[in-house]
Amino acid sequence: MVRSLFHGKPHIKLANFCTETTAPSLTLDRGVTRELLINKCGLTDEEITKAFRHHNDLLRRKSGQNIEDVLELLNGCGLTTPAQIRKVVLCNPHFLFYKSERNLKSKLSLFKTFMNEKDITKLVQTDAKIFDASEGTIESGISLLRNLGFEGEALGDLLARKPGLIVMSEEKVMEAFKLVEDIGLKKGSKMFALGLRSILVMGKNNLGRKQQFLRSLGFSEKQISELLRKRTLILELSEEKIKRNLDFLVKTVGLPLTDLVKYPGLFAYSLETRMIPRYRVLESLKSMQVQMLRRRFCFPSIIKLTEKRFLEEYVNSNAEFSSVLQDIYSGGKDGKLIIVKETSRESVSMKMIHESCGSSSAASI
DSSP, X not given: OHHHHHHXXXXXXXXXXXXXXXXXXXXHOOOHHHHHHHHTTOOOHHHHHXXXXXXXXXXXXXXXXXXXXHHHHHHHTTOOSHHHHHHHXXXXXXXXXXXXXXXXXXXXXXXXXXXXXXHHHHHXXXXXXXXXXXXXXXXXXXXXXXXXXXXXXXXXXXXXXXXXXXXXXHHHXXXXXXXXXXXXXXXXXXXXXXXXXXXXXXXXXXXXXXXXXXXXXXXXXXXXXXXXHHOGGGGGSOHHHHHHHHHIIIIIIOOOHXXXXXXXXXXXXXXXXXXXHHHHHHHHHHHTTOGGGGSOOOHHHHHXXXXXXXXXXXXXXXXXXXXXXXXHHHHHHTTOOOOOOOOOGGGOOOXXXXXXXXXXXXXXX
16 A cells, blocks of 8 residues: 555646746846847847847857947947947847957047048948958058048048948959949049949949940930939939839920939839829819919929928918818829819919929929
């Protein structure tokens, strides 16, 4: 009888009992690294899990001193808010784990010799991986850019926009510089830096194809050169987007190609959420025979207006019609076509601000 008692199953399961009492404390303990990333870097648990999915070992570190040291260095460069630090960590999760003395301090000091706080902040947030390069590589890259005519503020602005230039091969950098100069951009200018970035993004062969595409749309060689000088970012837009915007602006709005060259930013605006809704509002005002629309207006300038100013000047200026114009505007954004019945000129009184393109070729609304 006694023996059988030893072979019986106990009523209390000690293993389960212990697990239940200790599980809550394990759940609450995120670890030092994760707590710092949340409290001082502005990251969420989900963002941390995604950013470090291949580097879980970094999250298991028991000391946060290195992170604290790196954060102090970043604060000295102007990155003082969790939102700014968050962007750096999402760009390069390793950044906070670089040795502050060995990897970062001297490199940041080097950049500080010719870059202002704003540009250093932009550089770190744009491509923190640049700090993976050795100090010698960084110095060589800076030296090459200086030999190509970039110094001081111009050099700082260039690297803030395209940090990868530092570690790029000399051959590739020289080729890109030559292509940008051929476009006609002035070396040392901000437009040159933008052009260089676009050229490096697309490459020499794609540049030729994009120029050929612009020719097929009817632009002359002179107009293409002017387009690229004014808005080199057009090189980074897809051919489909350029074609769709051009078709709308030329065939529907009635703008000549010369106006598109004058206002190349029109290619970058959203057709669905900006240009079509605003055009429908203006056409509706025209159908209402609003007095202010008998004057000439510059459609590109109207498109460039901020959302707030456009609503103030063209949608909410008259209480009698603001409701229907709001429906037309929001309907345009939703892809709906709202037709407004024609209203007699005498019943409409709407005060608007007149804007002129200063060009006889500007579209008349």
